[in-house]
Amino acid sequence: MKRLLTSVEEAPVVERDGYHYLVHPISNGLPTLDPALIREVVNGIVETTALEDVDKIVSPVTMGIHVAAAVSLVTDIPLVVVRDREYGLPGEASFERPDGETLYVNDVQAGDRVLVLDDLVSTGESLAAVVEALADVGAEVVDVSVVVRRVDTDTVLTDLDVSSLVDVHVHADGAEVVDIVEL
Ligand SMILES: O=P(O)(O)OC[C@H]1O[C@H](OP(=O)(O)OP(=O)(O)O)[C@H](O)[C@@H]1O
Numbered sequence: 163m164k165r166l167l168t169s170v171e172e173a174p175v176v177e178r179d180g181y182h183y184l185v186h187p188i189s190n191g192l193p194t195l196d197p198a199l200i201r202e203v204v205n206g207i208v209e210t211t212a213l214e215d216v217d218k219i220v221s222p223v224t225m226g227i228h229v230a231a232a233v234s235l236v237t238d239i240p241l242v243v244v245r246d247r248e249y250g251l252p253g254e255a256s257f258e259r260p261d262g263e264t265l266y267v268n269d270v271q272a273g274d275r276v277l278v279l280d281d282l283v284s285t286g287e288s289l290a291a292v293v294e295a296l297a298d299v300g301a302e303v304v305d306v307s308v309v310v311r312r313v314d315t316d317t318v319l320t321d322l323d324v325s326s327l328v329d330v331h332v333h334a335d336g337a338e339v340v341d342i343v344e345l
């Protein structure tokens with residue numbers, strides 16, 4: 163995953179309220195996202211995930227959506243987005259994210275086998291909340307995948323298994339790749 167490796171190594175790190183933020187094309191939509199990088203990432207997800215068991219890809223807002231759409235396009239697996247907006251459709255479920263924002267699950271039914279796909283995991287709090295909400299509606303979470311796992315934060319994930327394409331340590335002056343899927 164040459165492009166993914168280079169893109170992480172070249173990604174700027176900015177500080178926001180004492181928190182170091184990786185400004186990577188996949189997780190921020192900037193710097194400019196090279197189509198060849200998305201292709202490489204999609205190929206990585208397809209190669210490392212048991213997609214034959216998946217009925218639906220579920221992507222939480224916001225920055226997992228472009229990756230999830232690209233994976234949906236090449237696999238023909240339908241995609242549903244967990245939104246930060248209430249629609250009031252029949253069966254809509256809601257849950258609170260750790261930051262206090264309410265998210266809404268629509269069109270995931272009991273028994274659906276889902277792949278949860280997001281751009282990045284750090285503490286894991288966001289994904290844990292999504293997975294819990296999906297379990298509450300009776301879906302079976304087959305896999306939870308991200309492109310980037312940040313390994314320098316305290317994880318709150320205990321029994322949730324998240325697969326990643328690249329694991330990074332974010333420093334004040336840049337990101338260090340500590341593990342990457344070999345393809
Ligand atoms: O593992 P955690 O510590 O919970 O952090 C990971 C979350 O942070 C990012 O989202 P962000 O809140 O930046 O929102 P965005 O996707 O809308 O940019 C990312 O997309 C994950 O959802």
Ligand SMILES: Nc1ncnc2[nH]cnc12
Binds near residue numbers: 189332
């Ligand atoms: N883009 C990002 N970089 C570093 N940590 C994050 N946590 C959530 N999003 C992040």
